Amino acid sequence: MHLRVLSQLAIIATAMACVHITLPTAKELESNDSIISIGMSESPHALAERNLQARCGRGFGRCSNDACCSTAGYCGKTKAHCRSPDCQIDFGHCDAHTTPGGHLTDGIPRPKLGKVPYGPKVIRSCARPGNIALTFDDGPNKYTEDLLRLLDRYNAKVTFFITGNNNAKGPIDTPGMPWASMIERMHRSGHQIASHTWSHQDLNKITPEQRRIQILWNEVALRNILGGFPTYMRPPYSSCAAKSGCLKDMGKLGYHVILYDIDTEDYRHDSPNAIQGSKDIFDKNLARGKSSSKSWLVIAHDVHEQTVYNLTEHMLKKSDMEGYKIVTVGTCLGDPEENWYRIDESSERPILRKDRVISRDGRCGGEVTCLGSKFGSCCSKKNYCGNSLKHCGPGCQPKVGRCQRARRPPTVPDHGSEKRPTRSDAGTVLQPGLCIVGLVLFSATALSIWAH
Numbered sequence: 274m275h276l277r278v279l280s281q282l283a284i285i286a287t288a289m290a291c292v293h294i295t296l297p298t299a300k301e302l303e304s305n306d307s308i309i310s311i312g313m314s315e316s317p318h319a320l321a322e323r324n325l326q327a328r329c330g331r332g333f334g335r336c337s338n339d340a341c342c343s344t345a346g347y348c349g350k351t352k353a354h355c356r357s358p359d360c361q362i363d364f365g366h367c368d369a370h371t372t373p374g375g376h377l378t379d380g381i382p383r384p385k386l387g388k389v390p391y392g393p394k395v396i397r398s399c400a401r402p403g404n405i406a407l408t409f410d411d412g413p414n415k416y417t418e419d420l421l422r423l424l425d426r427y428n429a430k431v432t433f434f435i436t437g438n439n440n441a442k443g444p445i446d447t448p449g450m451p452w453a454s455m456i457e458r459m460h461r462s463g464h465q466i467a468s469h470t471w472s473h474q475d476l477n478k479i480t481p482e483q484r485r486i487q488i489l490w491n492e493v494a495l496r497n498i499l500g501g502f503p504t505y506m507r508p509p510y511s512s513c514a515a516k517s518g519c520l521k522d523m524g525k526l527g528y529h530v531i532l533y534d535i536d537t538e539d540y541r542h543d544s545p546n547a548i549q550g551s552k553d554i555f556d557k558n559l560a561r562g563k564s565s566s567k568s569w570l571v572i573a574h575d576v577h578e579q580t581v582y583n584l585t586e587h588m589l590k591k592s593d594m595e596g597y598k599i600v601t602v603g604t605c606l607g608d609p610e611e612n613w614y615r616i617d618e619s620s621e622r623p624i625l626r627k628d629r630v631i632s633r634d635g636r637c638g639g640e641v642t643c644l645g646s647k648f649g650s651c652c653s654k655k656n657y658c659g660n661s662l663k664h665c666g667p668g669c670q671p672k673v674g675r676c677q678r679a680r681r682p683p684t685v686p687d688h689g690s691e692k693r694p695t696r697s698d699a700g701t702v703l704q705p706g707l708c709i710v711g712l713v714l715f716s717a718t719a720l721s722i723w724a725h
């Protein structure tokens with residue numbers, strides 16, 4: 274256990290040295306560590322103590338047979354070894370190697386619409402008095418469905434900062450897993466969906482290209498679910514500084530960088546007795562002002578049991594008592610909903626399109642789209658839906674359907690477009706081209722651990 278604790282402290286210490294845009298704490302590291310409960314049989318430490326496993330990492334090398342290298346430096350294939358962001362990606366396979374299918378989002382235009390600033394500017398607070406924006410990071414997770422039920426009961430609209438593939442949950446767009454329908458439900462219920470990167474790496478410690486990949490892969494997965502992807506993001510560990518170039522990169526990719534002004538510290542209080550600590554933090558902050566003049570941007574994590582089954586209802590009730598309205602981050606900043614996402618016009622998922630009606634009779638044009646229609650997803654020159662060259666080729670109308678077009682050569686490997694991960698192999702698909710990218714991705718974190 275000491276090795277693990279030391280490793281975590283090393284990551285935290287390194288983060289503290291690098292981050293200057295926010296309070297450097299271990300909050301999300303801890304939150305990520307506590308998401309999946311690990312039985313003794315799965316613990317890399319327990320196994321290590323019994324000396325059953327090969328060593329890996331700096332000074333030992335790579336695991337054989339595509340095994341994963343745990344934070345503590347032991348090879349294995351359990352969730353505890355392979356889950357991101359802890360797994361050592363330069364010394365074996367990791368969950369983060371499993372990537373979403375479909376074409377990349379890098380060809381989609383990214384105009385900076387609206388009045389809310391984009392990166393490199395950082396946003397820490399809401400703009401509208403009387404608003405509270407509750408935000409939930411690191412999910413979806415096994416508790417998220419219950420949180421959605423609770424929020425519906427209170428008719429409260431919140432913001433979810435989604436991580437695409439962390440904590441051994443597999444890619445969020447994996448068929449047969451519950452994550453995609455949860456994310457759809459979030460949108461249906463009026464919540465805002467924002468990005469928390471693909472596999473929760475520290476964005477200050479990776480290269481600009483790796484940062485780009487962390488953003489793009491999450492975009493691809495969210496596009497596969499919603500037909501578009503967010504313009505709002507929160508960096509994992511709140512770690513994205515001007516010095517590393519991260520904030521500028523987020524701006525180039527067209528993102529608002531969102532932090533917070535109330536940290537509930539729910540990651541530190543995830544037990545029935547301790548959660549009062551988070552309630553106290555929330556209440557004390559609210560006591561600092563009145564709803565007539567104040568607003569708040571609050572961070573919590575839907576991956577914690579006490580957050581979902583205890584803290585959130587307290588925050589909802591207390592906010593109401595004090596005269597606040599619970600709204601999304603976009604709303605509390607005064608940004609209209611059409612600016613929260615970028616639509617992928619080629620996507621067949623019409624979930625985010627509020628301005629389009631899906632064709633029910635095979636006709637298309639105007640506000641009626643073929644995307645999602647049983648007649649086919651391309652709208653022909655003569656306003657008919659279909660999938661043939663006549664519909665998708667010359668004359669095809671891209672605003673109301675899919676059209677055949679020359680594919681841009683991908684700037685990162687076009688992984689997984691042929692082979693989608695299935696439920697059973699979601700955690701173990703290894704694609705060599707990506708491996709190289711992924712390997713580099715984790716190297717900074719791994720090196721920082723071993724350097725301490």
Ligand SMILES: [Zn+2]
Nearest residue numbers: 301410411509
């Ligand atoms: Zn996080």
